[in-house]
Amino acid sequence: EVQLVESGGGLVQPGGSLRLSCAASGFTFSSYWMSWVRQAPGKGLEWVANIKQDGSEKYYVDSVKGRFTISRDNAKNSLYLQMNSLRAEDTAVYYCARARIAAAGYYFDYWGQGTLVTVSS
Amino acid sequence: DIQMTQSPSSLSASVGDRVTITCRASQGISNSLAWYQQKPGKAPKLLLYAASRLESGVPSRFSGSGSGTDYTLTISSLQPEDFATYYCQQYYSTFLTFGPGTKVDIK
Numbered sequence: 001e002v003q004l005v006e007s008g009g010g011l012v013q014p015g016g017s018l019r020l021s022c023a024a025s026g027f028t029f030s031s032y033w034m035s036w037v038r039q040a041p042g043k044g045l046e047w048v049a050n051i052k053q054d055g056s057e058k059y060y061v062d063s064v065k066g067r068f069t070i071s072r073d074n075a076k077n078s079l080y081l082q083m084n085s086l087r088a089e090d091t092a093v094y095y096c097a098r099a100r101i102a103a104a105g106y107y108f109d110y111w112g113q114g115t116l117v118t119v120s121s
Numbered sequence: 122d123i124q125m126t127q128s129p130s131s132l133s134a135s136v137g138d139r140v141t142i143t144c145r146a147s148q149g150i151s152n153s154l155a156w157y158q159q160k161p162g163k164a165p166k167l168l169l170y171a172a173s174r175l176e177s178g179v180p181s182r183f184s185g186s187g188s189g190t191d192y193t194l195t196i197s198s199l200q201p202e203d204f205a206t207y208y209c210q211q212y213y214s215t216f217l218t219f220g221p222g223t224k225v226d227i228k
Contacts, residue, residue: 044208044219044220045157045159045165045208045210045219045222046219047217047219059216061216095164095165100170102153102170102171102212103153103212104153104212104215105153105211105212105213105214106212107170108157108167108210109167109176111164111165111166112164113163113164
């Protein structure tokens with residue numbers, strides 16, 4: 001059974017940093033692109049970042065470029081999101097998602113339960 | 122970036138009703154469209170991909186159609202467990218975008 005379990009969320013002050021983790025199991029982690037998708041309270045879904053199987057390619061939504069870094073450790077079946085210079089508008093539930101490649105992009109066939117990040121003073 | 126819109130933003134329906142949700146892209150996306158269902162406090166669930174292909178395990182009352190810029194999700198006979206918010210997502214571009222969602226609630 002595919003499982004994605006996020007951790008690392010919490011309350012952080014504006015300008016602070018946080019590192020999210022996602023532990024994957026039930027599939028060959030190193031064979032898949034992986035992504036982070038977030039959802040602000042009461043709002044819709046927003047793709048944040050994704051990373052290729054070997055970590056050689058990474059893409060980010062414009063609003064987080066230069067502040068967030070996605071990474072992975074295939075030996076540990078883990079995905080990470082380092083978030084720096086956090087802003088109030090980064091407040092959201094952050095989901096780890098497995099990407100299924102199609103055409104020029106990908107969609108998400110498995111999602112974690114999410115971890116809440118709150119940026120507030 | 123490709124912008125996605127959905128209509129309606131919400132709708133009220135009864136069990137057994139046929140429900141149709143529309144998703145429109147700001148440019149043609151060649152059927153590179155997925156649909157998700159999300160219930161309160163839960164992660165999204167993939168329903169369809171490639172505009173009309175049903176994900177394994179998803180009931181056949183869900184179907185998708187469309188081409189170019191315009192796509193639809195249809196629930197042929199709404200069931201109690203279908204009351205949720207539905208999102209479309211384009212994957213024609215590497216920079217993925219979701220629609221704003223359509224909330225389906227009980228009339």
